[in-house]
Amino acid sequence: MSIKIVPQEQLTQPNHKTSIMPNIPLVYYPKTGQLYSHRIARIEQLIADSPLSDYLQFCHKIVYAQAQIILQDAVEYDLNQLVQQAAKLDCSPLSLQNLPLDTKWIDYLYYILSATKSVTSEIDNVRQQLTGYTKTVLLAKAQQLMSGHFLQVDSNESLFIWSALSVYYTQLASQLSGKATANTAEQCWQCPVCQSSPTASIIHIGQHAGLRYLHCSLCESEWYVPRAKCTCCDNLENISYYSLDQVLTAIKTECCEKCHSYLKLFNQEHDPDLDIVVDDVNSLILDLETEQLGFAKSGINTLLFSAEQ
Ligand SMILES: [Zn+2]
Ligand SMILES: [Zn+2]
Structure with missing residues (x-):
């Protein structure tokens, strides 16, 4: 969906x-x-x-x-x-x-x-x-x-x-709040508001705790995507997760064995102060480790453009 x-x-x-x-x-x-x-x-x-x-x-x-x-x-x-x-x-x-x-x-x-x-x-x-x-x-x-x-x-x-x-x-x-609402459609990996790619995905706390949203790299809207699913090719099988150590369990990379892409997954349940854009920059070492395993980043960060993207 x-x-x-x-x-x-x-x-x-x-x-x-x-x-x-x-x-x-x-x-x-x-x-x-x-x-x-x-x-x-x-x-x-x-x-x-x-x-x-x-x-x-x-x-x-x-x-x-x-x-x-x-x-x-x-x-x-x-x-x-x-x-x-x-x-x-x-x-x-x-x-x-x-x-x-x-x-x-x-x-x-x-x-x-x-x-x-x-x-x-x-x-x-x-x-x-x-x-x-x-x-x-x-x-x-x-x-x-x-x-x-x-x-x-x-x-x-x-x-x-x-x-x-x-x-x-x-x-x-x-300013779209109150003027537009969301329906189901195809292609979960692009922002339904502006059609850009996500920076990463985030699991929220609070009223809708545990749900996963993708965060848009351009307009900063967030849209719902079920967990344990590749956000590049919709694959549901052989999704792996990597993190560096106990300290960074709030930040993992979600890697797809089918299309070999990955996107970071931030979990506010482990760190409620997370900011996707800033914490993505601050956890660059996890990108390097994940890329060494043969996966390519699919996220874009306002504060971090690299030639590979
Ligand atoms: Zn957007
Ligand atoms: Zn995939």
Whole structure:
């Protein structure tokens, strides 16, 4: 089973089958204020003891800039109309097919670039490179990334471009609450809101404890996918799990013996403070170990682009 976004009013139509599991929330839209403040707090919590503390310091600057953008700016769209149109086109509401990319996110890119000055000379070179591009070139690079052609864009540039795009799409996705709901559909591995790939999956605590959700690398929505299932090829057999040691049992890699891909699985039952994006960066050593076993990562991280993706 996987998920499709439909207009909210379809829920009220009689005999409309909205879900085969009606008591489970199929999609969580992001709550922007909470999302970035939690992420900043998690970086600050991990930074002192992390072997990647310098890199996390850089991540802190990016996430802080993202939080400031949300506070200072708003994206305004007729999202009701966008959801209706997506239902007619049978696509995700924030997919490129339904909502062609405009240049608003480029303002966010410039803001993030100005907030990350003088970290290292290498980063400054990338910043200068990006500042020198025309909007047409930046748009073309963003289109490549959003179409999944990651190798067409320099991975250092991708990090900044994706971070800016992510704020833009997260703002839009946060406004879908109350306007769109979820139905079942094909292809569980792509975000039903924006059609991008997940960063990783997470098992929540609280009211719906124990359920697994995939977390979108672009719009930060989460969607329900049953546990013990490959999120790349839907395979249900020969799924293996790896973790480094007792300390990192909250973080495992879920590996598929059929398509040889893996995605990290974060379990809030073992660590309620987890943030998927930050903890994915902080557990890079687990990626290296899993890749040595012959599996390729299928997740994308806003704060961590690599050429293999
Ligand atoms: Zn998404
Ligand atoms: Zn698979």
